[in-house]
Amino acid sequence: MMTVQECIDYVESHLEIRYATENGAYTSGRTITPQGAVNHSVGCAQPNADVFHKLMNKTSCGWGVNAILGDFHKGEGKIILALKYNSRPWGCGAGSKGSWNNTKVQWEICEPAGHTYAGGTMINYDIAKNQQFFNRMWKMVVAWNVYMVKKFGYPVSGISDHAESYRAGYGSNHSDVGQWWPKHGKSMDALRKEVQAILSNSDGVISSDVVKIVNYQAKVIADDGLNCRIEPVVKPGNIIMTYPTGTVLNISKEQSGWGFTGAGWVSLTYVEKITENIGTEDDDMDLAKFKEFYSQMRKELQDNDSSAYSKEAREWAINNGLIAGNGTQINGEPNYMWADILTREQFVTVLYRFAQMMGKA
Numbered sequence: 001m002m003t004v005q006e007c008i009d010y011v012e013s014h015l016e017i018r019y020a021t022e023n024g025a026y027t028s029g030r031t032i033t034p035q036g037a038v039n040h041s042v043g044c045a046q047p048n049a050d051v052f053h054k055l056m057n058k059t060s061c062g063w064g065v066n067a068i069l070g071d072f073h074k075g076e077g078k079i080i081l082a083l084k085y086n087s088r089p090w091g092c093g094a095g096s097k098g099s100w101n102n103t104k105v106q107w108e109i110c111e112p113a114g115h116t117y118a119g120g121t122m123i124n125y126d127i128a129k130n131q132q133f134f135n136r137m138w139k140m141v142v143a144w145n146v147y148m149v150k151k152f153g154y155p156v157s158g159i160s161d162h163a164e165s166y167r168a169g170y171g172s173n174h175s176d177v178g179q180w181w182p183k184h185g186k187s188m189d190a191l192r193k194e195v196q197a198i199l200s201n202s203d204g205v206i207s208s209d210v211v212k213i214v215n216y217q218a219k220v221i222a223d224d225g226l227n228c229r230i231e232p233v234v235k236p237g238n239i240i241m242t243y244p245t246g247t248v249l250n251i252s253k254e255q256s257g258w259g260f261t262g263a264g265w266v267s268l269t270y271v272e273k274i275t276e277n278i279g280t281e282d283d284d285m286d287l288a289k290f291k292e293f294y295s296q297m298r299k300e301l302q303d304n305d306s307s308a309y310s311k312e313a314r315e316w317a318i319n320n321g322l323i324a325g326n327g328t329q330i331n332g333e334p335n336y337m338w339a340d341i342l343t344r345e346q347f348v349t350v351l352y353r354f355a356q357m358m359g360k361a
Contacts, residue, residue, distance in 0.1 A: 004150065004198055007143040011079065014140065020057035020082045025064030028296060030088040033214065035257070035268045036158025037148055038092050038106040038165055039141065039191070040065065041176040043120075044332060045113045047073040047133070052108060053080050060327055062302045062335065064090040069144065070110030072136040079107075079144060085151060092165040093172030094300055097221070100170040101300070103273060104158070105148060109137060111180065120175035127183050134184045145195045153212070155257030156196045157269050161188050172305045212254045220247045222270035232258030232265040240264045248274065298340060302326075306338040314338065322353050 002010065020026055042052060049070030056064055066089050068080045083089060091106035092099065100106075112133040115125040145159055163178045165171025181187055220226045225242040232255045240263060243249065249271065253260035259268045306314060317323045318336070325334040355361035 001194070001198060002139075002143060002146075004146060007146040007198060008150065010140075010143045011147040014076060014078045015081060016078055017081045018053060019084070020053060020061075020064065022057050022059050023061055023064040023083070024059065024296065024299060025087060025090045026083050027059075028088070028292060030296075031084070031086045032088045032101075032103060032105070033216075033254070033273070034086060034103065034105045034148075034152040034154055035273075036100070036104045036154050036160060037145065038100055038104050038171070039109065039145070039159070039161045039177055039188070040091060040106060040174075041109045041111055041180050043111075043117065043174075043176060045111055045115045047071065047110045047112050049078060049080050049110055052110065053082055056082055062090070062299045062327070065106045065108050067107035067144070068110070069107055069137070069140055072110070072133045072140070073112060075136070077136050077140050079140065085148075090296070090299060092162050092170070092174075093303065093305060095166055095169040095171050097169035098272065099300065100160070100165045100168075104160070104165075105152070107144070109141060109177070120179050122179055122183070125180075125183060131184065134186075138184075138186060142191065142194050142198070145191065146198050149195065149199060153254065153256045155267060155269055156192050156199065157267075158257060159188070159192050159195065164188060172303065214251055214254050214259075216251055216273055217275040218249050218251050218259065218268070218271035218273045220245055220249065220266075220270065221272050226266050226270050228261060228264040228266050230264055232256060232260075301339040301341070302335065302337040304333065304336055304338060310338070320357060322350050322357075 046052070047070055049068045052068050052070070055061060056068070064083060066081065066083045066085065066087060068082055069077065070080075071077045085105065089101055089106040091101055092104075094101070112130045114129070116123045149156060149159075160168075161177045162171055162174040163176060166173050177188070181190075220243045223245060225244050226247075227242050228240045229238045230240060231238055243261075243266065249259070249261045249266065251259040251261065251268075251271075254268065255265075257268050258265045259271065314323075314336070323336055325336040327335050352361055
């Protein structure tokens with residue numbers, strides 16, 4: 001097992017900073033205060049990181065992540081920093097409770113060549129053949145997650161994958177990385193356990209004590225309420241009180257994934273930021289900024305996420321040429337943007353195509 005410093009050295013010796021300057025997540029200039037991370041895998045048999053960087057570095061691209069990890073078929077692999085470390089990514093979409101794009105840094109992990117997909121399931125994946133690729137990938141992913149925890153101080157419990165973001169209500173319905181890692185005996189729990197072991201000192205406490213001054217409000221989202229503690233650490237006799245679910249807290253300091261409320265410390269894993277820079281007037285919202293935010297919202301809807309009830313209708317519309325889509329997804333599939341807004345122009349186009357089918361136009 002590597003030490004923290006060995007993880008940092010390993011990452012920095014394999015890191016390429018190549019911002020995708022044409023990507024909307026980059027040009028928006030929006031940043032976040034990371035409270036965790038989302039690990040993605042690309043969902044197709046493509047091991048080359050440069051392929052995905054090229055796809056991402058386009059104005060038409062509807063996704064964008066902070067980093068791309070790949071090239072494990074060539075050797076130890078590499079990391080491309082495609083957005084700034086604290087840029088707000090367009091990674092996991094949104095769920096019933098919101099989006100972890102607002103609170104978690106994210107990266108795509110390349111998969112080896114040679115398999116296909118049926119839905120979210122890998123087909124003809126050769127475990128033995130790909131074991132070396134996976135071992136190299138695992139070493140890099142562990143080191144990278146350690147590196148990012150040290151950089152931002154979020155808790156190891158805040159490390160997740162895309163599938164977990166969906167189950168938590170903060171992402172779209174994807175299976176990664178659970179469709180891949182268990183084939184090699186690994187999981188998100190195994191990743192968190194290994195990262196924790198590297199970061200922990202002899203007392204089991206993350207060795208990061210940098211206090212950051214902040215100023216925002218956050219709402220308690222833990223179902224059973226949230227404990228407020230004397231110190232930013234879990235230990236017996238440390239609980240002052242418990243905030244009920246839905247309580248709005250004023251956070252003035254952050255330390256190692258904890259936030260100070262004025263009364264004590266709470267884990268930021270169980271709160272959702274709702275306002276930034278409280279006590280200051282937000283006077284920079286204008287038409288241009290609104291259009292920018294509206295465009296970003298639209299992009300989060302412009303993918304193939306859809307409900308099972310519409311499957312037959314969607315297939316009929318595609319097969320009969322009523323819906324053509326626009327561009328492609330990261331895995332090369334046509335992007336039909338099922339959840340996006342339908343304009344009048346698009347509506348009449350669909351009607352016209354249907355009329356043509358019926359011999360009426």
